[in-house]
Amino acid sequence: MPRIPGDKPLKSIALVLVGVTVFAALVVLIVRIAELAYAVPPQLTQAPADTVTPTAQPPTETPAPTATPTATPTHTATPTPTVTPTPTITPTQTATPTATQTPTVTPTPTPTQLPPHRPTAVPIPPRDPEAYPIPTAVPRHPISEEALTVILLGSDRRPDWEHWNTDAIQYVVIYPRIPSVAMLSIPRDLWVYLPPLWMGRINTADMHGERRAYDGGGFGLLNQTLLHNLGITADYYAKVDFSGLRGIVDALGGIEVPVHCAIRDYWPYPDEDGEYRMVALEPGVHTMDGKLALWYTRTRMTTSVFDREVRQQQVLQAIWRKARSGGLLEAIPSLYQQYIQLVETNLGLGNILALARVALQVTPSQIAFHSLGRQEVSPYVTEGGGSVFVPNWEPMAAAIDRALLPPSPSRAARAAIEIEIWNGTSQPGWEHLAADRLYTHGFAPVVNDGNGLHRSQTHIQVFGEHAKGTGLPTVQELFRVSDANVTFMGASENDARLRLILGEDYHPCR
Secondary structure, rough: OOOOOOOHHHHHHHHHHHHHHHHHHHHHHHHHHHHHHHOOOOOEEEEEEEEOOHHHHHHHHOOOOOOOOOOOOOOOOOOOOOOOOOOOOOOOOOOOOOOOOOOOOOOOOOOOOOOOOOOOOOOOOOOOOOOOOOOOOOOOOOOOOEEEEEEEEEEOOOOOOOOOOEEEEEEEEEOOOOOOEEEEEOOOOOOEEEOOOOOEHHHHHHHHHHOOOOOOOHHHHHHHHHHHHHOOOOOOEEEOOOOHHHHHHOOOOOOOEOOOOOOOOOOOOOOOOOOOEEEEEEOOOEEEEEHHHHHHHHOOOOOHHHHHHHHHHHHHHHHHHHHHHHHHHHHHHHHHHHHHHHHHOOOOOHHHHHHHHHHHHOOOHHEEEEEEOOOOOEEEEOOOOEEEEEEEEHHHHHHEEEEEEEEOHHHHHHHEEEEEEEEOOOOOHHHHHHHHHHOOOEEEEEHHHHHOOOOOOOOEEEEEOOOOOOHHHHHHHHHHOHHHEEEEEEOOOOOHOEEEOOHHHHHHHO
């Protein structure tokens, strides 16, 4: 396999802007494709583990959402080409490069209109009854005309390759007027019908559509595949070939990522003795450079492929926050020329600018992440021996419905519920992980280190005469707090509705 060259800083910034514009979803795709950048050799000489501890100073912003890992399903990994490794694991901060001047682009003040109609299913030709069975097309999900849908693809295609896969597939639903965003992660190994061809992995639809001159190319066949098997279609698409996550994170000067569960895996770069060291990442908020972020998003030695997708979404959120706070969103028009050279898409500059405005206006309570995970799919071995996933339709349909609907009023109301967090554990910084959990569910957490407070059990204090409108039931469920450990305190001295006091029984990994 050819060695994959690094990106120039300007291209890294341009790709950051693209990812952030569509709420950094392209970054998740890049992360998955970046997994192809290197592979740990099968025979490893294990050196003592390097433990990476959380950064001493937590970020000023609330960390990004995460989810609790569970057991690893049976899965066959895709072989990956190797890349020349480098010898260090120390995260480094890289200043954001200054973009070179580019031709002036006059922004379109309004976004391009949605397509006049969304695609309908293509006819399925009669087949030999002795051939493989074709699954029945699923019912079509209604998609609001107020919604903008984009399918984001990450491709491992190379100039000299005749075959390629889109190993990252993210379906994004945006309601610009609210504004709100939902992203649905679709497993690359989902075994589906590619109409009107055959059964195959969903990550091959783009390749077959382009190579067979399908109507609409790869996007056309993928849209028909989504419609037949999932009941959804996309208005737009954006596709990137390989690009280094490391350059993107380093161009931003590093990112802050909350790590809820301890992770151990081999570092993919040999040390000066040629050994591949075991790295352990402890719970806490970590400052990550490009190399560490790439390792964090690809590892699954002690977790699963589904947990890895959640970590990729964490990195997505961290990049979005960093780019948003650094003012990179406003630079989109000047870097549009670099953008169109790096990304294949039918999104115009007007759409990009409209999405950038949404990215600046959207609040955490209006961003939701969904995935087709363990409940929505089942492991399956094909006749050829391939390990894939097949849909469990009823739970999958429910997950798709959740992604398509705008946020509920109750979730939007949580953004006004301030919850104070005190750390009564012996673990410094865990209050930020608890804040991350609340942030995921739309609340407004305010952290406090506890001033030396120690509790054996987690408690909740309610300010006011009743719990209505405080989100108490949800917080109790999230942190496993019994009614016996809930106390009503009367009026608050500030705007907090609840105070969550973490005890030694709290652990962020559950």
